[in-house]
Amino acid sequence: MHRPPTAETEVARELAAVRPGLLPRFTAGLPGARAAVLSRLWRALAHEPMPWRTGRTPGRDGTVLTLRDGRTLSGPHADPYRTDAYVRSVRLDAVVYDDPARLMADLAVPGGDALAAELDHCVASLALSRAGREFHSDEWPRTGWEWEQRVVDGHPFHPNCRFRPGFSVAEQLAYGPEHGPVVALGQVPVPATECLVSGEWPAGMRDGGRVLLPVHPWQAAHVLGQAAGGRIDAHPLMSLRTLAVPGGPHVKTALSARLTSSVRDISVASVAASAALSAFGERLAAHGDGLLHITRTLGAATAHSPDLAAVLREPPEVYAGPGERVVPVAALATTSLPASPAWLARFARLALRAGLRALEVGAALEAHGQNLLVVLDAAGEPRRLVYRDLADLRVSPARLARHGIAVPDLPARMITDDPEVLRRKLFGSLVAGALAATAGDGAALRDALEAAVRELPRTPDLVALCERPLPAKALTLMRLTPRRSGDLWAELPNPLRHPSC
Known part of the structure; x- marks a missing residue:
């Protein structure tokens, strides 16, 4: 039934020209990439609040979705927390699909054609990512960036997990962290009088009265349209636009490309707020019982x-x-x-204790698997957590006041006392995101959560976590409705209340 998508053909053509030795592995990896994307898409179709889906029925051999126009879509049991490529095909009425792009196009729903094109690109890009690197779980990296570069498949639940429009094959190989490159950042000199600087900008990135702004080479070529002088060799981290300078800082660059879901740039408002956010992060960490560190913004x-x-x-x-x-x-x-179920339970207990404590104090962290890091001891035991990138947290003035913390000067979008908004931010990223992806399926997540919550203070936030549906961003629905601003949410079956998960 498979009809080769255009993106697969185009990537194969480019790969044959720039890295022909990878072509056999790319071709061999396409079925697995299709299954990985289809598994993410099937989860979204089954569990996100799609307006054109009228029913979801668990059957003897899987899950059946009823569409508004009377068609049925059937596939394996839709575990909302499973992360492996377990969906090899689904059936739309009598037609079997192994290709997520073709399925999305034939569903003929609003926004489906655009998303189908994105899924087409994503499958080819994911197969390319897998072709470039191999890792073995018993060979642990020596550096932080090597850990980051082990994340080959991208977002564990988003069908657009490796969507990189505007990047040629050569550019993906040159800049994608999973390919292990060293990226030469350029430096664009800007008169200091024409710059907004927050915090301390290092002397080594100044030239007299000019500020030297690090620029990603893709940005210089495709957006700025100018060559950037200087050279800072750096290793790309899993976000692609943030890179580690050996012996130096992590550099978050402006990269005006749509990666996964969002256009990546650095707003002027986020720069203006960065010093205040960093100082707030230090105060927040001081209330975390030593279990949570928050990286500082240097400038x-x-x-x-x-x-x-x-x-x-x-x-x-x-x-x-x-x-x-x-x-x-x-x-x-x-x-x-x-x-190890015991290890997973200990990690879940640490993550929930730290995240719920920060929430109680007044900050809901966007604690997904990219922002949240764990400190492991020599035996591999989880000891503490490190959180980075405060740009998407939510802050509650009322909760902060109860702990004697002044409300920082932050953008209005970050300020709320609504417990629903605060809990969605933390639970959607930490539990439905980081912990679920680490567990790998609903049963393992349930067991870890059950063991963890027994040892946590029974606060109103913990009660909500245990007794209500688990929020998760409706990432696919958001891509199907791109003109609508803000997050859309799905309510997933709570593993603590649904033994079938």
Whole structure:
């Protein structure tokens, strides 16, 4: 039934020209990439509040979805927390589909054609990512960026997990972290009088009266349209636009490309707020019983444009003691650690304790697997957490006041006392995101949560976590309705209340 999508053909053509040795692995990896994307899409179709889906029925051999026009879509049991490529095909009425792009196109729903094109690109890009690198769970990296580069498949639940429009094959190989490149960042000089600088901008990134802004080479070529002088060799992290300078900071660059769901740039407002956010992060960490560290922003600067800006952060490794390593939570699934139910329960207890404590104090963290890192001791035991990138947290003035903390000067979008908004932010990213992806399926997540919550203070937030449906961003629905601003949410069956998960 398979009809080769255009993106697969185009990537194969480019790959044959720039890296022909990878072509056999790319071709062999296409069926697995289709299954990985189809598995994410099937989860979304089954569990996100699609307006054109009227029913979901668990059957003897799987799940059946009823569409508004009377058609039925059937596939395996739709575990909302399963992350492996377990869906090889689904059936739309009598037609079997193994290709997520073709399925999305033939569903003929609003926004479906655009998303189908994105899924087409994503499958080809994911197969390319897998062709380039191989890792073994018993070979642990020595550096932080090597841990980041083990995350080959991208977002564990988003069908657009490796969507990189505007990047040629050569550029994906040159800049994608999973390919392990060294990226030469350029530096664009901007008169200091024409820059907004927040925090301390290092002397080594100044030239007299000019600020030297680090620029990603893709941004220089495709957005700025100018060559950037200077050279800073850096290693791309899993976000692609943030890179680690050996012996130096992490550099978040403006990269005005749509990656996964969002256009990546650095707003002027985020630069202006960066110093206040960093100071707030330090105060918040001080209330965390020593279990949570928050990386500091060392400096941020912008030429009053989201296309020409940079943020410098301290690397998470500064919070590791002797014999310890700091591992992004998204990379834990590349190790054998989560296979131990006892280890997973201890990690869940640590993550929930720290996240709920921050929420009680007044900050809801966007604690997904990219922002959240865990400090492991020499035996691999989880000891503390490190959180980075405060740009998407939500802050409650009422909760902060109860703990004697002044409300920082932050953008209005970050301020709310609505417990629903605060809990969605934390639970959707930490539980339905980081912990679910680490567990790998609903049963393992349930067991870990059941063991963890027994040892946590029974606050109103914990009660909500235990007794209500689990919120998760409706990422696919958001892509199907791109003109609508703001997050859309799904309510997933709570593993603590639904034994079938």
